[in-house]
Amino acid sequence: MKYAPLALLLFITLVSSAQTTIKQDASIKQMIDEVSSKNIETIIRKLVSFKTRHTLSDTTSATEGSGAARNWIKAEYEKYAKESGGRMTVQFDTFTQPKSDRVDKPIHLKNVLATLKGTDPKDTRVYIVSGHYDSRVSDVMNPNAVEPGANDDASGTAVSMELARVMAKRNFPATIIFMSVVGEEQGLYGSTNVAKRAKAENWNIDAVLNNDIVGNTHGMETDLKDNRSVRVFNEGVPSAAAGNERQIAGLIALGGENDSPSRELARYTKEIGERYVDQLDVKLIYRRDRYLRGGDHIPFLLQGFTAVRITEMNEDYNRQHQDIRTEKGVDYGDLPDFVDFNYAQKVARMNLSVLANLATAPAEPQNVGIVTSGLTNKTTLKWDAPKTGKKPAGYYVLMRETISPYWERKYYVTDNTATLAYSKDNYLFAVQSVDADGHESLSVFPKPAR
Numbered sequence: 001m002k003y004a005p006l007a008l009l010l011f012i013t014l015v016s017s018a019q020t021t022i023k024q025d026a027s028i029k030q031m032i033d034e035v036s037s038k039n040i041e042t043i044i045r046k047l048v049s050f051k052t053r054h055t056l057s058d059t060t061s062a063t064e065g066s067g068a069a070r071n072w073i074k075a076e077y078e079k080y081a082k083e084s085g086g087r088m089t090v091q092f093d094t095f096t097q098p099k100s101d102r103v104d105k106p107i108h109l110k111n112v113l114a115t116l117k118g119t120d121p122k123d124t125r126v127y128i129v130s131g132h133y134d135s136r137v138s139d140v141m142n143p144n145a146v147e148p149g150a151n152d153d154a155s156g157t158a159v160s161m162e163l164a165r166v167m168a169k170r171n172f173p174a175t176i177i178f179m180s181v182v183g184e185e186q187g188l189y190g191s192t193n194v195a196k197r198a199k200a201e202n203w204n205i206d207a208v209l210n211n212d213i214v215g216n217t218h219g220m221e222t223d224l225k226d227n228r229s230v231r232v233f234n235e236g237v238p239s240a241a242a243g244n245e246r247q248i249a250g251l252i253a254l255g256g257e258n259d260s261p262s263r264e265l266a267r268y269t270k271e272i273g274e275r276y277v278d279q280l281d282v283k284l285i286y287r288r289d290r291y292l293r294g295g296d297h298i299p300f301l302l303q304g305f306t307a308v309r310i311t312e313m314n315e316d317y318n319r320q321h322q323d324i325r326t327e328k329g330v331d332y333g334d335l336p337d338f339v340d341f342n343y344a345q346k347v348a349r350m351n352l353s354v355l356a357n358l359a360t361a362p363a364e365p366q367n368v369g370i371v372t373s374g375l376t377n378k379t380t381l382k383w384d385a386p387k388t389g390k391k392p393a394g395y396y397v398l399m400r401e402t403i404s405p406y407w408e409r410k411y412y413v414t415d416n417t418a419t420l421a422y423s424k425d426n427y428l429f430a431v432q433s434v435d436a437d438g439h440e441s442l443s444v445f446p447k448p449a450r
Contacts (some may be wrong), residue, residue, distance in 0.1 A: 024276055025437060027170070028356045032276055034166045035352060037345035043158040044215070044344075045336050046072065048148040053135040055186045056107065056143040066182065069133055070110050073157070073180050077114035077164055084168040087117045095193045102140055102186040111190045112180040114164050118359070120173035123389035124204040127359050128177045129163055129351055130191065131156025131211045132184035132296055135334070137323045140185060145323065150336040152320050153184065155215030159348040166352065172359035173389055174206070184212070184296055185321075191296035199303040204388070207265050207358060207442065208307035210297035214347040215339040219314025227343045229281045229313035230350065233297075234266035235288040240304040250447075255402060258286070259428065259445040261306040267406060268442055269308065269354050276353035277346060283313065284405060306442070310347065361439035362392040365416075368431045369449025370424050379424040381446055382417040383431050392433035398443055399427050407443070 047053065050069045059067030074090055081088035093111035097103050112133075118125070135149025136142075148154075157180045164178035183189030191210075198205055217227040236257050241247040251257055263286075270282035289295050289309055297307035316338070324333030363386035371380040381397060394414040398407040399422060407430070411418060420429075430443035 023438065025357070025360075025439065028353060028360075029276060031166050031170065031356060032349045032352055035162055035345055035348045037341040039162050039165065040155075040158045040344050040348065041336070041339075041341040043076075043161050044150050044154040044339060044341070047133065047154040047157060048150050048336050052143060052145065052147040053133055053149055054143040054147050055109065055134045055183045055189070056103065056141070058143075066134060070112055070180075070182065073112045073133060073161065076161060077112060077178065080165045080168040081114065084116060087119070087171075088114055088164070088168050089117070090114045093190075093194055093197070097183060097189050100187060103189075104141065109182050109190060109193075111182055111194060113194070114178040116164070116168060116172070116176045116178070118173050118175040119171045120389055123173045123363070125174035125206045125359070125363055125388060126177060126203050127174060127206055127355055128179055128208045129160050129211065129355055130179040130181060130208065130296055131158070131160045132182065132190065133157045133180045134182045134185050134190075136185040136321055138321060140321075148324070148334050148336065150334050150339050151215045152213045152334055153211075154336075155213065155339060155344050156211035158344065159211045159214060159351055162348050163352050163355065167356070172356070174359040176355055176359055181296055188294065188296055188299055192299040195299035195303045195305065198300075198305070205300070205305045206363070208297055208300045208305060209269075209310060209351055209354065210295055210307060211310045211347065211351065212295045213311050213315065213320070215341070215344040216312050216316050216319065217314070217340045217343050218316050220316040220318055222314065224314045226313045227340060227346070228279050229283050230347055231283045231285045231311045231313055232266045232269050233285045233287055233289050233309040233311065234260070234262040235301060236260055236263060236286060238262070238304070239288065239298065239301040254447070255428070256445055258405070259430070261442070262301065262308055264430065264443045264445065265306050266308050268358075268440075269310075269350070270406070272353050272357050273350035277349045280346060280350060282350065310351070312343070312347075357439050358442065360435070361441045362386055362433035362435050363389045364441045364444050365392075365395060365431050365433050367449075368444040368446040370429065370446045371450065372448045373450050377423045378419055378421055379427070379429060380417065380419040381429060381431060382449060383444075384416065386433055386441075390435065392441075393436040394434055396432050396434055396440065396443075398430040398432065402426070402428055
C-alpha cells in the first residue's frame with residue numbers, strides 16, 4: 001500500500017457495514033485461509049471425548065476428566081511448536097485455588113499457555129487469545145456427570161488451538177500467547193491467576209481476545225439463525241478505574257466514556273475482521289459482558305489490561321450448563337452435533353486477522369494529546385513515537401462525530417503532529433501508528449496537552 005506525501009492527508013471514509021478500501025496483507029490472508037473448520041471440529045470432538053472437563057473432576061485418569069484434557073491440549077500445542085523453529089514454548093501455568101463457594105476444597109489447577117516469542121528483541125508487546133477448557137452441567141458442583149461443553153467452551157479453546165497451529169509457522173515482531181484456561185465456570189480462577197501473574201511480572205499486554213461460546217448460530221425462543229454475526233463485548237468506563245475519582249472525572253470532562261482501550265480494541269476488531277473475513281458482521285456490544293454475567297476477559301480488565309469478550313450472536317440456553325436429557329421432545333445438553341463448525345471457523349479467522357495485524361504493526365503512539373493552549377475551532381494533536389518495537393512509517397489521525405460508534409475518517413501524516421479544521425468540541429479524535437505495509441496499531445484516545 002502506498003501512502004500520500006505529508007502535504008496530502010489521506011482521507012478514508014469507513015462504512016460500518018462494509019469493508020474499507022484498504023488492501024489486505026496477502027500473507028495474513030493466506031493464514032486465514034489455512035484456518036480449518038475440520039480441525040476445529042476435530043478439537044471440539046476430542047475435548048468432548050473426555051466426558052467431563054469440570055474443574056473439580058479427576059486429574060489422574062489418562063482418558064477422562066480435566067487432567068486428561070489439559071494434558072492433551074498441552075501435547076497438541078507442543079506438536080504445533082515443532083513448526084516454530086524454537087520460538088514457541090508450551091507450559092502449564094500451575095496454581096492452588098483455595099476453597100470457595102464453588103470449590104469445595106483447595107485444588108491444584110493448570111492453565112495451558114503456548115507462547116510464540118516475537119522476533120524483534122526490542123518489541124515487548126504481548127497479545128493473548130484465550131478460551132476456557134473446563135465445562136459444567138446444571139449443578140455447578142457436580143464433577144462426575146457427562147459434561148461435554150462442546151460450545152461452552154471447547155469452541156473457544158479450539159479457536160486458540162487452531163490459531164496456534166497456523167501461526168506457529170510464521171514470524172511476528174511481537175509475542176502471541178495462545179491460552180486455554182481452567183476454572184471459568186467455578187469463578188474465572190484460571191484467567192485470574194494469569195492476569196495477576198502478568199501484572200506482577202510486568203507483561204506488556206497490549207490486547208486480550210477472549211473467545212467464549214463461539215460455535216452456535218441458533219437463538220433459542222427467537223428461532224433466529226445467524227451464521228454471519230458475532231458479538232464483541234467491550235467496557236466503557238475501565239474496570240481498573242473503579243474508585244479512581246480523578247480518572248473517572250477526566251473521562252466525564254472529555255466525553256471519553258466511549259473511548260476506553262477496550263472500546264478501541266472492539267472497533268479495531270470490527271474494522272480488521274470485516275476487512276479480512278467474508279460474510280462477517282462484527283457487532284460491538286457496549287457492555288463489559290452479557291447482562292449480569294462475566295467471562296475470562298474481566299480479570300485482565302481489573303488488572304488494567306485491554307481485553308474484550310467474543311461470543312456468538314444468538315445463544316441457545318438449552319445447550320448451556322444443561323444435563324444431557326430429553327424433556328417433552330426437547331433435547332438438552334452442550335453436544336458437538338449442535339455446533340456450527342463453519343461458523344466457529346469464521347470467528348477463528350476474525351481472531352487471526354486481528355492478532356496478526358496487531359503483532360506485525362508498530363506499537364501505539366505515546367503521550368497522545370490535544371493541544372489546549374488557546375481557543376480555536378481547529379484541533380491540533382501531538383504525540384510521541386512508540387517506546388517499543390519498530391519505527392512507524394506514519395500515523396493515522398482518526399475522527400468521528402460524538403454520536404458515532406465507529407471511526408469515520410482517517411488522515412495520514414508522517415509527522416508527530418497534525419492540525420485539522422474540525423473543532424474538538426464537536427468531534428472525537430484518536431491516533432494510531434502504521435507501518436509501510438499498512439498494518440495499524442490500536443488507536444489511542446488523546447488527553448489534554450499544552
